[in-house]
Amino acid sequence: MKKLTRLLALAATVALATPVVAQTAAGGKPISPDLFGIFFEDINYAADGGLYAELVQNRSFEYAPGDHDGWNPLTSWEFLREGFATGSLSVESAAPLHADNPHYVQLRVETPFQKGAGLRNVGFDGIPLKAGEKYDFSVWARLKSSAAVPLLVQLRDPKGAVLAETTLSAQAGEWQQLRATLAPSATEAAASLAVLATGKGVVDLDMLSLFPQKTFRNRPNGLRADLAQTIADLHPKFIRFPGGCLAHGDGLDNLYDWKKTVGPVEQRKGQRNIWNYHQTAGLGYFEYFQFCEDIGAKPLPVVAAGVSCQNSGGTWKIGGTGQQCVPIADMQAYTQDVLDLVEYANGPVSSPWGAKRAAAGHPKPFGLTYIGIGNEDKQTPEFRERFKLLYDAMRRQHPEITIIGTVGPGPKGEDYDQGWAFANQLNVPMVDEHYYETPRWFMTNNKRYDRYDRSKAKVYVGEYASWGNTLYHALAEAAYMTALERNGDVVQLASYAPLLAKEGHTQWKTDLIYFTNTTVAPSVNYQVQQLFGQNQGDTYHAGVVTLPTGATADTTVAASCVRDAKSGDIILKLVNTVATPQLFSIDLTRFAGLKTAAARTVLTGPKDATNTFTSPRTVMPKATAYKAAKRFTYTAAPYSLTVLRVPGRR
Template sequence: MKIPAFLALIVALAAAAPTKAQSEAASKPISADLFGIFFEDLNYAADGGLYAELVQNRSFEYAPSDHDGWHPLTSWDYLHEGFAMGSVSVESAAPLHATNPHYVQLRIENPFQKGLGLRNHGFDGIPLTAGATYDFSLWARVKSGAAMPLLVQLQDAQGKVLAEATLSAQAAGWQQYRATLTPTATAAAGSLVVLATGKGILDLDMVSLFPQRTFRGRTNGLRADLAQAIADLKPRFMRFPGGCLAHGDGLDNLYDWKKTIGPVEQRTAQRNIWGYHQTTGLGYFEYFQFCEDIGAKPIPIVAAGVSCQNSGGSWKIGGIGQQCVPLADMAAYTQDVLDLIEYANGPATSTWGAKRAAAGHPAPFGLQYIGIGNEDKQTPEFRERFKLLYEAVRAKYPAVTVIGTVGPSPKGEDYDQGWAFASQLHVPVVDEHYYENPKWFLANQQRYDAYDRSKSKVYLGEYASWGNELYNALAEAVYMTTLERNGDVVQLASYAPLLAKEGHIQWKPDLIYFNNATVVPSVNYYVQQLFGQNQGSTYHAGVVRLPTGAPADTAAAASCVRDAQTGDVILKLINLGPQPKPFAVDLTRFKGLKTAATQTTFTGPRNAQNTFDSPRTVLPKVASYKATKRFTYTAAPFSLTVLRVRGTR
């Protein structure tokens, strides 16, 4: 008997529509913290970068061990205006603080009205904006003579005075003096001048110039535009203060969080493993505060009782290799790690919680994760020290999730041994790293599908596809859909490195490039931003049917997640090929969806880049879109499209 056409249509639709059981089987909860950021003081990311201080070498602590040819007066010029007579020297006999041992002494024999002093050139010049306000401060001590008048100026590159203030140093002991300066003109590469215009001997230290406009108006804060670019990624977490930076270049260079808190003049500066200097003005309090300001969970990384295995350039002849904290000292080192957690989470009445409160944050920061180690060589000495630290944290702070480490590569000896060790200890999360070419990311889309869900979860702490062309970014986007698909085992993921300053780039590719005046987000940045701004709570398989030939067609990928807070369904469609590709979408399983949707497209030529000369070559474009229960979306060549279909909770 022939079935009427309308009945046949009903039967066909019923067969096509997924049952409730099928829909539930095709969906799963995924990590609420999946996409975040990793900050390391590499490529001048901190001093001269995110940290808003404009004076370079403000406390005269630069040394040849920081960088070849550096010394305590690097970035400073000695000025003796007109016929002024005197001398300048760097002293250490009676410093401002024992942790800040060097200061400058000016001996002014005859100022001849114009004065004698110093000029600072900042980091590639001091950028000044007409009408903006800048906070100047220094610490001074009058060693001999009467009160010492000081003339403070902001000058442009030709020496024209754009702002000035006068101060009077009077105390025989160290005292801080302040002034506010407002330039009358803009200068891309200005300088700060401090002149003593009286007769006598004067000591100076911690000479500082800060824009009043910092991110969120924070004192000792961050560069506003650069911090905002990071905030716009909507990261769920931030890993800091670095990877290699954390375990340092030898034991004497381990990153000690306790030396980075408190008054900035009492913090300990030290050489940077990447070959320059860190003032630690951007220290642990500022890291935690920034995480809170941008809504990112903090993930501090501490050394696992060993230094970087590449210490002293051990890949070369003569390197010192991995050094280990002596076992006799591990109890004290372990206590430092426990104290860090108390600093973050302890009440204001606790020893370290009180220090956080004294810095202006009585409430705990709510630390949930801590990383122990970074890409460490899986030696018996490393394992012994990691186990001590891991067990101590787990015993005292069971609610804090420890993240272990499995080496610098997606495979190999350290990877295999690291995973075996993590499984033996039941470490909850391990940190994988890999930098590979785009082909690797496309060929490894099933990497996490086969991971044992009963073992440690994964933090993909560092990854990038060796390039800042659109093709690289889209290859990363393809891979990020697999991270969403495996968001039950991949708990966290962050591109690396985050920042790079023009003229000081030590590692490429990077996510955000900048100079003193401009912030240039790479094309990779916009992929990270689109995923970061469109994170979901559950992953839904089978919603999008890939173009013919997929999944063998590795140049196409898609994912579907739903945001539990808004009810929105979010589709990410990637076409890495040179021709348009259709994606068939079936939303019939979802209840409460509206037809209103937002379409964000990110597309351009395969080799397109955002550069300082052309910073807006490729940008996301947003438009409205009308979604139906079933539809086909044709994706442009070399594109990432995000369709956000409005829903209800």
């Protein structure tokens, strides 16, 4: 009997390794090829001081008390009078560089005494510099006096030692941009930028900027390289931007206006961020589209549905609704703004907005296929009226674009029910569901989408997380993600939120990637998202994995099997959320042409383990070779996610 068992096992192994002429998909249910992506919002200082590589804070002197308590146009700036120099500094707004950038500083130097007078910027918690690398400095200057005024530009360490310097010359006349490249002699995590006028005169200064040349893909006005690469390593199929609540803003005057975020940076209009700080719009729609293209992700912009956030004015604190509405008389113009966005992304260079994209250096269309209208909006009659105006116009002029509606901030409730009813009434092709819940909720709702009506709107799970950055939280999310794969015919897109959080500057916890000026700390949740992102499929295959005897899929274990048509690989994901090993049975007999030499990646550790700045980052995926067979069992370690990738043929 033992001999017969060995012979059968050998035969199965040989058969598994035998090549075939054509790979059969063995049935399987087609699922969304864009299932796992990312959600970017400028929360937790994700943009300025984060992903956007600008190193100077408040570079155009536009900070205001309304942005953040105690802020003003000179926040993060210091007036310098070196040696015995005399002079003064003031913030002015007469004849600015651009009307959307109204403030600048006027520097009056009476007696420079060689060292001069000027100002110093401390960046976002300091300016991080690396020895030998190059940094591009620029400033817009306007000289009121007739004689040229030298401008000494320095990078300094915290003790004032000069790490790099150069001298520029401000000439008499109107606004002019001056540029220089600096290479610091030492690495410094908390440097500062100093600009000193060393000659007598009156000079206006605006848009003082310092960028590392080594941005992501070396893009000008680009992204912080290490942070952008960490995002790219998730292999997202799409990027949602510019956010959730940020998109519809804190009142009508705070709606995110995409048109004010494109074009030369000195002409973009910054504004108060709904998360209680200032956003420069240096990271704008062009940069978002370009980042999507750079990492092979589809763009998914979200625009306000003609209404502001219902929590505008802090009304969430008293349970009221602060939803403000674009007047109906103005909705035609607002609708045209949304249509212009599609033209900016996809229009030919001969079109007005396609020409603006080309002028920014990208004549080729960006290939926009998705657009979201609204975010978690209160389902008021005013919202529905404005949404329908936008939706109808988009359907008429751009039927090729998939429109994504909104069904409130939670997985149930009045806005959820009314939002779904409204979406079904209009035949909206996809709706955006959000939920932040406990690990237990994610485990017990594993079958949520099994029950959804396939004939109605598809689903984008636009924001979800389990309120924690421990391994257990991440595994609960992983178990739920196997259900998203199983229901990838109805769930078309999914993205964890929020994406980024700067240490010491967070408005929301928990988050996917934590960072400082010099370091990046992906959470355990990130490791799960990355494993799913790097192992996506386009067909789901039921019945391949049998759960352990007695295990309850909703509370302890979960599994999925997908096939990647591009490689022909079969990808198994096995999740164990309990403290004991669990035995999964796997049957691959339906697939022809598979190989035995599989790849195994395991993420495991103590239940409460975290990958944070304060805890050792020990919970990391470990990859090893694994020998598969037509049929085999696999013992999943306690508290683990296992990904088995069995090579196949296309």
